Amino acid sequence: MKITFPHMGTSWIGFKTLIEGIGHEVVLPPPPTKRTLDLGTKYAPEFACLPFKVLLGTYLEAIELGADTIISSGGVGPCRAGYYTQLQKRILQEQLGHDVRVITFEPLNRNWVGTYRIFRDLIRVNLREFIGLLWLTWQKLLALDAIERESHRVRPLEVNTGSTSRVVSKAFADIDKADSVKKVKDVTRDNLEKMNSLPQDAHRHPLKVGVIGEIYVVLEPFVNLDVVETLGHMGVYVHRSIFLTDWTIENTVLDAFRVEGEMNIKKAARPYLPEMIGGHGQNSIGETILYAKKGYDGVVQLAPFTCIPEIVAKSIIPKVSRDYNLPVLTLMLDEQTGKAGISTRLEAFVDLLAMRRVRLGGEIA
Amino acid sequence: MTARVGVPRSLAYYAFYPQWKTYLEELGTEVVLSPPTTKDIIDQGIKYTVTDACIPIKVFHGHVAALIGQVDYILIPRLVSIDGDATLCPKFLGLSDMIKASIQGIPPLLTPRLDIRDGRFAPMKAWLRVAKKLGAGRQKAWLAYRKAVQVGQYYEALLANHMLPSEAMLAADKWRASWPKKRPLSLAEARSGIASAKASKTPMEATATSRQVQLAVVGYPYMLYDDYVTCGLLTNLKSLGANILTPEMVPAKCRKAQAKKQPKYLFWHYSNQVIRATYHFFEEKMIDGLIHVTAFGCGPDAMVDKLLELDCRKQNRLPYLSLCLDEHTGVAGVMTRLEAFVDMLVRRKGDLR
Numbered sequence: 001m002k003i004t005f006p007h008m009g010t011s012w013i014g015f016k017t018l019i020e021g022i023g024h025e026v027v028l029p030p031p032p033t034k035r036t037l038d039l040g041t042k043y044a045p046e047f048a049c050l051p052f053k054v055l056l057g058t059y060l061e062a063i064e065l066g067a068d069t070i071i072s073s074g075g076v077g078p079c080r081a082g083y084y085t086q087l088q089k090r091i092l093q094e095q096l097g098h099d100v101r102v103i104t105f106e107p108l109n110r111n112w113v114g115t116y117r118i119f120r121d122l123i124r125v126n127l128r129e130f131i132g133l134l135w136l137t138w139q140k141l142l143a144l145d146a147i148e149r150e151s152h153r154v155r156p157l158e159v160n161t162g163s164t165s166r167v168v169s170k171a172f173a174d175i176d177k178a179d180s181v182k183k184v185k186d187v188t189r190d191n192l193e194k195m196n197s198l199p200q201d202a203h204r205h206p207l208k209v210g211v212i213g214e215i216y217v218v219l220e221p222f223v224n225l226d227v228v229e230t231l232g233h234m235g236v237y238v239h240r241s242i243f244l245t246d247w248t249i250e251n252t253v254l255d256a257f258r259v260e261g262e263m264n265i266k267k268a269a270r271p272y273l274p275e276m277i278g279g280h281g282q283n284s285i286g287e288t289i290l291y292a293k294k295g296y297d298g299v300v301q302l303a304p305f306t307c308i309p310e311i312v313a314k315s316i317i318p319k320v321s322r323d324y325n326l327p328v329l330t331l332m333l334d335e336q337t338g339k340a341g342i343s344t345r346l347e348a349f350v351d352l353l354a355m356r357r358v359r360l361g362g363e364i365a
Numbered sequence: 366m367t368a369r370v371g372v373p374r375s376l377a378y379y380a381f382y383p384q385w386k387t388y389l390e391e392l393g394t395e396v397v398l399s400p401p402t403t404k405d406i407i408d409q410g411i412k413y414t415v416t417d418a419c420i421p422i423k424v425f426h427g428h429v430a431a432l433i434g435q436v437d438y439i440l441i442p443r444l445v446s447i448d449g450d451a452t453l454c455p456k457f458l459g460l461s462d463m464i465k466a467s468i469q470g471i472p473p474l475l476t477p478r479l480d481i482r483d484g485r486f487a488p489m490k491a492w493l494r495v496a497k498k499l500g501a502g503r504q505k506a507w508l509a510y511r512k513a514v515q516v517g518q519y520y521e522a523l524l525a526n527h528m529l530p531s532e533a534m535l536a537a538d539k540w541r542a543s544w545p546k547k548r549p550l551s552l553a554e555a556r557s558g559i560a561s562a563k564a565s566k567t568p569m570e571a572t573a574t575s576r577q578v579q580l581a582v583v584g585y586p587y588m589l590y591d592d593y594v595t596c597g598l599l600t601n602l603k604s605l606g607a608n609i610l611t612p613e614m615v616p617a618k619c620r621k622a623q624a625k626k627q628p629k630y631l632f633w634h635y636s637n638q639v640i641r642a643t644y645h646f647f648e649e650k651m652i653d654g655l656i657h658v659t660a661f662g663c664g665p666d667a668m669v670d671k672l673l674e675l676d677c678r679k680q681n682r683l684p685y686l687s688l689c690l691d692e693h694t695g696v697a698g699v700m701t702r703l704e705a706f707v708d709m710l711v712r713r714k715g716d717l718r
């Protein structure tokens with residue numbers, strides 16, 4: 001089997017390790033480009049959300065590269081993501097006539113048996129090796145997140161623009177190559193040190209901005225047009241609300257045991273939106289409030305065009321923003337959104353935040 | 366003074382108004398319904414919503430705004446799950462929260478949370494809490510609830526008998542006045558005495574009878590039956606010579622029976638109903654063509670529309686028209702497309718004979 005999977009931020013480094021480890025050839029999902037999106041847009045329904053289109057495009061490109069099996073995750077709603085693969089499968093097979101197998105992992109707590117069957121089918125190593133592999137994959141994912149998190153802190157302080165991003169790319173390559181947990185830990189430590197010893201300007205007090213929104217557009221730099229890095233280069237400290245490993249613990253691991261995660265966020269959101277509405281809708285409200293309480297200067301909400309939960313959130317956020325006196329910029333992303341437009345809007349927003357901080361008696365540089 | 370409770374004439378109104386009205390009136394309140402959708406209402410709605418919202422949500426905001434100043438409460442139930450399986454579209458789940466955040470100066474909202482997954486009696490308990498808020502006693506509330514449920518069931522039965530919501534609401538009202546007399550089930554009987562009963566034929570039969578085609582028009586009730594939003598779609602189709610079937614005309618039991626054909630259920634109640642009704646039409650070979658009425662930017666419909674398209678293709682390439690409506694849709698444009706589609710169906714039917 002030649003297996004491919006969705007491309008989401010840096011997570012491919014982890015999944016590659018896992019799938020190769022259990023004995024299959026991996027067709028790496030190519031990082032999305034304009035062409036990916038064009039392909040996806042051509043065959044996806046017009047109002048499908050952006051992640052749907054990008055993923056469909058990614059699958060088509062991976063099929064061109066020889067993939068014959070797609071592994072993806074399912075879900076239970078109430079949002080569309082859980083139905084993605086169902087429909088993508090029909091588009092690929094019925095409409096485009098591709099002979100691909102599509103394997104969907106449904107959430108554990110609904111389907112232990114099904115998950116077990118899929119695993120039995122896929123795994124060509126013994127249980128001990130498999131558990132070892134899972135651990136290695138997890139460590140890699142943790143390492144990737146640790147690097148990114150640190151880069152958000154260092155980037156606004158860097159003296160030489162771009163130096164942080166260079167270390168980050170190197171670190172990702174190192175983690176990709178590492179073949180044992182120990183090596184993963186070593187290269188991560190080294191790269192974190194390197195990042196910390198980059199020339200930094202300790203006198204800056206960067207603006208602090210929280211980035212919230214739908215998981216795919218928050219995690220995939222191509223889709224959000226590098227919002228996080230762009231803000232960093234503007235001298236802004238960015239706190240990204242979602243990291244894949246945190247999200248996995250809160251939503252997959254806990255869910256498997258029927259424990260509800262992210263209670264603090266949900267609790268914060270309750271006065272404005274007491275209902276779970278799927279996607280990250282409720283989180284977007286809750287996180288905005290928590291950022292306000294932590295003294296952040298502003299929040300950027302990222303949402304795909306037609307994203308249902310984020311539209312609900314967007315309708316409510318202006319009130320939250322008024323009540324907590326915290327500026328929020330909502331960016332609705334679709335296939336026509338251009339990087340230049342986003343940069344302009346971010347610049348204007350950052351200027352506004354800077355003026356606001358000065359007015360409130362704070363300092364920046 | 367009796368409390369006045371406003372009900373916006375949109376979204377869940379089309380499925381539940383008779384039930385809600387019965388309940389509220391039996392509790393001794395006065396029910397005020399917002400007027401039918403107009404350009405004015407839509408413009409108000411646009412003012413209060415984000416640009417990305419779908420047209421039904423905009424329309425709903427407009428209807429809420431139209432009630433301000435006329436009522437003491439506005440009823441916006443939080444419909445979470447009514448079939449115990451799927452939920453409603455996330456925009457329904459956060460409906461009252463959006464309203465509260467975007468419209469200033471609205472009267473207090475009544476937002477019973479209706480989630481049958483919490484137990485068979487959960488909706489009833491939610492409604493009883495509404496009664497308490499309105500100051501009605503427990504026993505009165507319980508009787509009102511019982512009656513409301515029966516009226517609601519009757520209303521559904523009428524819809525399944527090919528009545529349009531506007532007509533069925535009148536008939537349900539009439540029966541309620543004579544409650545608990547046995548409910549008239551034959552259509553003619555149900556219709557006798559309702560003001561709008563004119564002809565003997567069922568309302569969805571073609572008015573131009575020379576060239577009949579059987580057409581299913583599927584979509585969410587709040588789209589299909591809002592004449593302003595659809596630019597009079599159903600009436601126009603009838604005058605073009607089409608007999609029309611809608612999802613509500615398929616009895617709930619038959620819709621449910623089709624569920625097994627879905628490899629995975631959709632997550633949204635009304636979307637499932639659209640798909641299942643369509644499968645019912647397929648199975649019974651009832652239709653010559655399918656029209657899907659959908660709202661610009663509707664999230665669930667992006668999925669539903671593609672599924673229907675692929676399914677029609679599997680049904681021997683059954684003609685399929687997807688009609689996407691928004692606040693700028695003009696009557697002329699829609700008419701042209703409908704005419705072309707119906708003409709094609711007539712021709713195709715002739716060829717097949």
Ligand code: SF4
Binds near residue numbers: 082214279280308309
């Ligand atoms: S959260 Fe938004 S982007 Fe994600 S599946 Fe739902 S609608 Fe699509």
Ligand code: SF4
Binds near residue numbers: 308421422455660664
């Ligand atoms: S189902 Fe579609 S039209 Fe209905 S509220 Fe949701 S997004 Fe809007």
